[in-house]
Amino acid sequence: MNFLKKELENIKNKGQYRELTYLKGSQNKYCSFEDKKVLLMASNNYLGLCDDERIKKVSKDAIDNYGVGSGGSRLTTGSYDIHKKLEEEIAILKNREAALLFNTGYMANIGVITSICNKEWIIFSDEFNHASIIDGCRLSGAKIVVYKHSDMKDLKQKVKLYKGAKRIIITDGVFSMDGDIAKLPDIIKISKDNDIWVMVDDAHATGILGEKGSGTEEYFGLKGQVDIQVGTFSKALASEGGYVAGSYELIEYLKNKARSFIYSTALSPIVVSAALKALYIIKKDNNLRKNLLNNSKWFQEELKERGFCILESETPIIPLLVGDEDKAMKFSKMLFEEGIFIPAIRPPSVPKDTSRLRITLMATHIKEDLNFVLDKISYVFKKLK
Ligand SMILES: Cc1ncc(COP(=O)(O)O)c(C=O)c1O
Known part of the structure; x- marks a missing residue:
């Protein structure tokens, strides 16, 4: 069993150790991670139907x-x-x-x-x-x-x-x-x-x-x-x-x-x-889909206007490029403290030096939520520099 321990240490030393975080409540735009209420900007529940009555x-x-x-x-x-x-x-x-x-x-x-x-x-x-x-x-x-x-x-x-x-x-x-x-x-x-x-x-x-x-x-x-x-x-x-x-x-x-x-x-x-x-x-109902994609377009424009480097997309998936793994992790952690959940995606999930925040929108997000996220991303990014 020694090799398991060694390999785990190896993963830790590379900064690639992964751990589970646990949500409370249903998969919706507001959820709690271990008692901290956050705005979820990372779910694949794109149409917000996980909690649909x-x-x-x-x-x-x-x-x-x-x-x-x-x-x-x-x-x-x-x-x-x-x-x-x-x-x-x-x-x-x-x-x-x-x-x-x-x-x-x-x-x-x-x-x-x-x-x-x-x-x-x-x-x-x-x-x-x-x-x-x-x-x-x-x-x-x-x-x-x-x-x-x-x-x-x-x-x-x-x-x-x-x-x-x-x-x-x-x-x-x-x-x-x-x-x-x-x-x-x-x-x-x-x-x-x-x-x-x-x-x-x-x-x-x-x-x-x-x-x-x-x-x-x-x-x-x-x-x-x-x-x-x-x-x-x-x-x-x-x-x-x-x-x-x-x-x-x-x-x-x-x-x-x-x-x-x-x-x-x-x-x-x-x-x-x-x-x-x-x-x-x-x-x-194709309105759910249409609103989601319109919001995604708008959100991407706003991010670009604020000087962020994103991979533009015609989908609800919006990668905000950070590059460095540690910086991406810190960015994500600081956003969490500010009440927003966006995970950092790092190698091996993405190529080296392309670590990113993988933002995803849900049909349940409204402009007010998105403006809140834009402000927090700008605020945290300034503090990170
Ligand atoms: C492109 C792609 N294919 C397949 C899967 C696997 O689907 P499932 O979660 O149902 O196993 C995923 C994500 O999980 C995916 O992103």
């Missing part, structure tokens, strides 16, 4: 109707009508023939990549793809070709260099740490010109991008062009669980092959019914 009610009803656990894997005793209903609804939102639920977005990526790709495959993967894509690629045994982040010239060159009958490009739809949107029109063109599959992980785009909140494809007007759609209900959809959407054959194949689907107990009816209700809400 309509969603809480259906989850309570689900307990009365189904109990709390699903009791088995989907292929044994764990499939309920609401699992099927949620799969049908997400397939409709994604404009696909069918969909399959996984227990998390992480498991969806692992399941789909490892069941399709093997050592005969070449995977072209954006360097900023989420860890679950990276892990899925590694586990699959395929040849992994990483292209520079959203660099279409690099992707094209690598596609020319690495030939083969079984090739796939995998990208996040919205990149989680940078908030930018994948260059899907270019990716689709490269894939069509070279007969390559495309898989998009729309974890941060579903419910956010596109007129109906369908995601990156809809945002670019490219409906139906992506071969494999992956996502999660854990962000804008305020619940839990991942999904893959695609052709009927793809989904049947995954039911038979994806180990993270086959060998895991089905999602609890509580979270499934919550996700289903959230889907209904976002389908009916």
Whole structure:
């Protein structure tokens, strides 16, 4: 066991030791971290639906109707009508023939990549793809070709260099740490010109991008062009669980092959019914999404006007670049003292010297909240210098 201690010391010495902090109450714009009330500017609960009364009610009803656990894997005793209903609804939102639920977005990526790709495959993967894509690629045994982040010239060159009958490009739809949107029109063109599959992980785009909140494809007007759609209900959809959407054959194949689907107990009816209700809400009401994105635009302009270096985005994810790890940590800590929670994101989650505050907006934030944050960020930044 000595090596565990040594490795922990090693992590501490590098300043990369991670610890859990505990929230009290629901995931809303005001929450308490160990008795300190703060304004939350860091949640993936983008539409503020985690604490929505309509969603809480259906989850309570689900307990009365189904109990709390699903009791088995989907292929044994764990499939309920609401699992099927949620799969049908997400397939409709994604404009696909069918969909399959996984227990998390992480498991969806692992399941789909490892069941399709093997050592005969070449995977072209954006360097900023989420860890679950990276892990899925590694586990699959395929040849992994990483292209520079959203660099279409690099992707094209690598596609020319690495030939083969079984090739796939995998990208996040919205990149989680940078908030930018994948260059899907270019990716689709490269894939069509070279007969390559495309898989998009729309974890941060579903419910956010596109007129109906369908995601990156809809945002670019490219409906139906992506071969494999992956996502999660854990962000804008305020619940839990991942999904893959695609052709009927793809989904049947995954039911038979994806180990993270086959060998895991089905999602609890509580979270499934919550996700289903959230889907209904976002389908009916696109004002939540529109206000959120307008606020994000406004907030970014204000930050720029105050001289901050941000990565501009068309999403609710706004990275405020700090660079130095320690400075980013201190910035975050001082904001916390001032009543605002924005975590510092450091390597290995982001490249060296790009440590940042990852600000995310929620639909429940109003201008008054955002002005408060702007003032505090300016105040703390001056003190930091
Ligand atoms: C791009 C991306 N894909 C997948 C996941 C994993 O989803 P889940 O939290 O449902 O496991 C996340 C975040 O958690 C993500 O940011």
